[in-house]
Amino acid sequence: MTKGDQTTRRARSRPAKATGHDTAFADLQRRLTSVSRKDERRLSRRIKGARKIKQGDRQAKVIGELGDEIDQAEKRLARRVAAIPKCSYPSELPISQRRDELIAAIRDNQVVVIAGETGSGKSTQLPKMCVDAGFGRRGIIGHTQPRRIAARSVGARIADELDQKIGGAVGYSVRFDNKTNGKTSIKVMTDGILLAELSHDPDLLAYDVIIVDEAHERSLNIDFLLGYLHQLLARRSDLHVVITSATIDTEKIAAHFNDAPIVEVSGRNYPVDIRYRPLDGEGEMLEVPAAVRRAITELTREGPGDILVFSSGEREINEICESVRRHEPDFEVLPLYARLSSKDQQRVFGDSKRRRIVVSTNVAETSLTVPGVRYVIDVGEARISRFSQRTKVQRLPIEPVSQASANQRSGRCGRLGAGVAIRLYEEEDFDSRPAFTEPEIQRTNLASVILTMANQRLGSPLDFPFIDPPEPRAVTDGVRLLHELRAVQ
Numbered sequence: 001m002t003k004g005d006q007t008t009r010r011a012r013s014r015p016a017k018a019t020g021h022d023t024a025f026a027d028l029q030r031r032l033t034s035v036s037r038k039d040e041r042r043l044s045r046r047i048k049g050a051r052k053i054k055q056g057d058r059q060a061k062v063i064g065e066l067g068d069e070i071d072q073a074e075k076r077l078a079r080r081v082a083a084i085p086k087c088s089y090p091s092e093l094p095i096s097q098r099r100d101e102l103i104a105a106i107r108d109n110q111v112v113v114i115a116g117e118t119g120s121g122k123s124t125q126l127p128k129m130c131v132d133a134g135f136g137r138r139g140i141i142g143h144t145q146p147r148r149i150a151a152r153s154v155g156a157r158i159a160d161e162l163d164q165k166i167g168g169a170v171g172y173s174v175r176f177d178n179k180t181n182g183k184t185s186i187k188v189m190t191d192g193i194l195l196a197e198l199s200h201d202p203d204l205l206a207y208d209v210i211i212v213d214e215a216h217e218r219s220l221n222i223d224f225l226l227g228y229l230h231q232l233l234a235r236r237s238d239l240h241v242v243i244t245s246a247t248i249d250t251e252k253i254a255a256h257f258n259d260a261p262i263v264e265v266s267g268r269n270y271p272v273d274i275r276y277r278p279l280d281g282e283g284e285m286l287e288v289p290a291a292v293r294r295a296i297t298e299l300t301r302e303g304p305g306d307i308l309v310f311s312s313g314e315r316e317i318n319e320i321c322e323s324v325r326r327h328e329p330d331f332e333v334l335p336l337y338a339r340l341s342s343k344d345q346q347r348v349f350g351d352s353k354r355r356r357i358v359v360s361t362n363v364a365e366t367s368l369t370v371p372g373v374r375y376v377i378d379v380g381e382a383r384i385s386r387f388s389q390r391t392k393v394q395r396l397p398i399e400p401v402s403q404a405s406a407n408q409r410s411g412r413c414g415r416l417g418a419g420v421a422i423r424l425y426e427e428e429d430f431d432s433r434p435a436f437t438e439p440e441i442q443r444t445n446l447a448s449v450i451l452t453m454a455n456q457r458l459g460s461p462l463d464f465p466f467i468d469p470p471e472p473r474a475v476t477d478g479v480r481l482l483h484e485l486r487a488v489q
Helices: 003-013 020-034 037-051 056-083 094-108 122-132 148-161 191-197 220-235 250-256 288-300 314-327 342-349 403-411 427-432 447-455 472-484
Strands: 111-116 140-145 170-174 177-179 186-190 207-212 240-245 262-265 272-276 306-310 332-336 356-360 373-378 381-383 386-388 393-395 398-400 419-423
Touching: 020 037, 020 056, 037 056, 094 111, 094 122, 094 262, 111 122, 111 250, 122 140, 122 148, 122 186, 122 207, 122 240, 140 148, 140 191, 148 170, 148 177, 148 186, 148 342, 186 191, 191 220, 207 220, 220 240, 220 250, 220 447, 250 262, 272 403, 288 306, 288 314, 288 373, 288 419, 314 332, 314 356, 332 342, 373 403, 403 419, 447 472
Parallel strands: 111 240, 111 262, 140 186, 140 207, 170 186, 207 240, 272 419, 306 356, 306 373, 332 356, 373 419
Antiparallel strands: 170 177, 381 398, 386 393
16 A cells, blocks of 8 residues: 555545534534424424535525524424413312422323322313423323314413413314414313314424323323323424323323323212113103203202203203203203304303203203203203114214213212212113213224225224224225225225
């Protein structure tokens, strides 16, 4: 080897000197820890691309632009952090007594399952505990609800407790109504809104914590979301998940998330006297509105307090309301269902000088709390989404509710004191009902799930980590329908 070759070899083995641009890129990279995670991912990719630029003057220009963008991202994060309110907790709520334990559990575990009885305060207090656990800074705290009315009411309640105007530090997002901005650190939304965000944020980088509330309902959206989070947690070790419910198979959920810890929180329940008054009582067959009026007459003798009536659907609710108004003019009768306008829904939560009768679907079962209720009348039915394998049609038949749902309904009158719940069916009927409502994924058409999974490249539903996997025949029917609609190739 010649002397010239040796010199060339030594030059090649020496590390290249860091240029001014290398130092600038290192400084930009270090600053990314002071921006949101979503901005960090975006800007990190831009820095990586800028490093590949060959022309020095063009590279210098891009470095300046990146510095300006990071300045703006830092200011956005600083505004959000500065807007985070100081959290306080109502002392009368049972969950407030477990605050320190729950904050530690959320902070120290990637997944926590919280089994909280109705009235424990979990829906309104857990987002605030996440704030006190140090979350809501580089990502926001996402809090899902199964229904729009619940998302609005929970968001408004949290904002009110923190003395905030809705749409600032605390906001909500439902279809056609978004009350959030750049300062929002707690975002209450329907589970459908969060699933829609997967198309542009598949790693959910906008979030520090995801709270999945009312998981016991086991809707299609909830099951899909739990399966997706199960996969996502392996990629995002910084993301925390809190799963809450009033009645839930906690062992199954915890096992699904690698034996996540379970925290049980007692509710603020008083004794409830459950009475059975079937429609054919007293030697005559009664229509549902007449049976409800008979129960109202019985309950008015018990003492003061509002009455919550559970019925199956919008038409049935309107029939009951019309009948009660004709025969009980001294009461304020209010319907409550998903299609009501936001203004009419909010009437349920306002003050009234008259005794109130609220007639609701199962939206008042666990998703939200109707204030002032001391008595419950339960028709014992609900509209259940079900797919007919024979006719290939999605239906909403009226079916008896499960024992868990019936117990949730009766428990709504044990919040303020000893209550009375009247069930308009036989006790033997209750004993013969299934313990829990069948998960929606096992009784509905899966075309929408399959299409969403294809769009996200998540593979077959049969291989997806659902808590309760769907039947292979249901998957085949869903794929066949999508092919007939030419939605997939």
